[in-house]
């Protein structure tokens with residue numbers, strides 16, 4: 015990309031890259047066929063209890079990801095809690111979680127009475143650093159939750175092989191990875207359990223919802239009991255033939271037929287949507303390659319296609335030192351593009367309201383990479399931006415390049 019430095023920043027009175035504020039693709043998708051089906055389910059009066067829509071969705075979703083079993087639930091936080099409980103994690107156990115994630119990954123651990131151990135991330139993929147995971151293992155470590163963050167994925171080869179040797183359960187947090195693949199098979203089907211969220215902003219969305227995938231029949235059975243107040247899989251409501259194993263604290267986390275209908279509709283288009291996201295992410299990456307000051311989040315090793323809950327770019331200190339992220343965001347908005355910031359380390363989040371010494375531990379006392387990513391400047395474009403047409407994608411690339419080429423001018427803007 016040429017001559018970007020010659021263009022005056024819009025925030026300093028120059029011509030913006032886009033006069034109109036750019037807009038992402040409308041999200042979530044709505045269509046008439048799904049609306050009709052929702053009405054039919056409504057009129058049928060069969061709204062819950064593992065109905066035909068739920069059963070069909072679970073089968074289709076598990077198959078899409080190369081998993082044998084799926085258990086559908088109300089959200090992607092309780093799926094994590096149930097995954098941990100099914101693996102036998104409880105009070106006195108430690109669970110390793112990457113420091114950079116949405117806080118639900120950790121609060122699920124605390125909800126079941128275990129202790130979160132935060133471990134630092136890889137600076138390129140922004141996912142759990144496998145070496146640091148290894149170093150943080152103690153005799154109390156019962157599980158690890160690698161999070162496949164934004165548009166990348168954790169290095170499952172290394173993490174699973176370390177975990178297997180130490181008898182540690184692997185629960186993949188795939189809240190950002192619906193439909194994403196690794197070594198040609200779906201994320202969420204590699205660890206002991208994969209946990210997904212279908213909350214409003216996700217790449218597959220029904221407002222609120224979640225699912226656990228697994229290839230382990232026993233874990234699938236426990237997950238089902240956990241979410242359905244103790245009923246065994248496929249027993250009809252009111253017809254329990256056997257109770258849950260002693261100590262399994264079962265609850266009601268059932269989702270409804272309406273959510274399953276919406277997800278089934280979207281699942282049909284998921285592969286195509288992800289292919290488009292991957293094409294546009296590549297188009298952006300190519301245009302920004304080699305521009306000093308910009309580091310696009312690295313794709314997961316052996317991954318593809320990726321799901322892209324978001325597309326993340328770090329403004330690196332070699333060019334942007336001393337410039338607050340708020341100034342970068344203001345300058346980008348003036349050029350026509352609004353971006354999110356990234357998560358910070360969970361333990362610094364204002365909503366992470368836990369008594370420190372008992373509920374969590376930070377491996378080595380701090381996670382400098384995760385802290386650096388948050389305070390150095392990382393912009394995230396939510397996935398609907400990757401559904402834009404080629405002209406919009408090129409304008410987005412141009413805005414990033416223009417900001418990177420004008421860091422000195424940005425420093426001077428008050």
Ligand SMILES: Cc1ncc(COP(=O)(O)O)c(C=O)c1O
Pocket residue numbers: 089090091092115116118119161187189190210211212213222223224
């Ligand atoms: C990484 C991660 N894990 C877990 C969750 C929890 O999902 P939910 O909001 O469906 O409870 C989210 C949701 O945003 C998330 O981003």
